[in-house]
Amino acid sequence: MTEFFAMGGYAAYVGTAYGAAVVVLAGLVVATLARRRSSRRNLEALEQLRGRGRRA
């Protein structure tokens, strides 16, 4: 286990590379899901508004 975390003395480089991958990929996932949620909410609200306008 200690050997694994030492990474032959290169732990800082290997760890930072994998950390950067997690940050970049998770960031893309979070941004994608957040924008999708807000856009869905907007669309639903607008379609409801439109539906009400038609009935009136």
Add this chain to the structure above:
Amino acid sequence: MHRFANPARFLRLSAALRPWALGVALLTLVAGLWLALFDSPPDYQQGETVRIMYIHVPSAWMAMMVYATMAVASAVGLVWKHPVAELYTKAAAPLGAGFTALCLLSGSLWGQPMWGTWWVWDARLTSVLILFFIYLGYIVLVSAFDDPQRGLKAGAVLTLVGALNLPIIKFSVDWWNTLHQPASVVRMDGPSLDPAMLWPLLLMAVAFTALFAWLVLLRTETEIAERRIRALRLATAIAARRDEVPGLEQPVA
């Protein structure tokens, strides 16, 4: 091709494909990370730093592949006025930029211990940096117009011109002297990589590709929703003032 021009059809197809893309991404990511970090040997020259390869090489492939799909979609959008194609390009660009940033970052973190430098201005590194700037330029350009349709069109032209950079990246290691090694997986005489390293590399490449597919489907769906939101807002705004202008037609949202 025109079968997918209809957003409704695309949305159905996308909803059906998305769970598969996510499933493949998660499975291959777990298996790939396990092999990459725990179950593959250190390199006889590079030691443990070779594990950076399993991040660096797949993200480099994605950086180029995403751009290639954007270039094809841009051509389809410009030639056939395909409405989903240009939205796909917009949806894919930030993902491509992310993979390119990851490629540059991980490359730098590999270069420092192995080459003794974070960065050199050689052909391979510089052309990938240019690719990153093209992605950023596309993102800025597309959102710089009041009329989103004009932005998408300008972006499509930029994407096609920028595609000239792809062969330069690919062959830069053969055409110019560089610190960067030439291809060791995609080559005429087959991969020159040991299977113990090839497997985690391929699994991570599949994981990145499937993750991209999942994200780009979600993002294209969102772009379609955003387009519909704009149309509905316009229709609602006009409907609200219809009484003021006799004879004004109700637009079709």
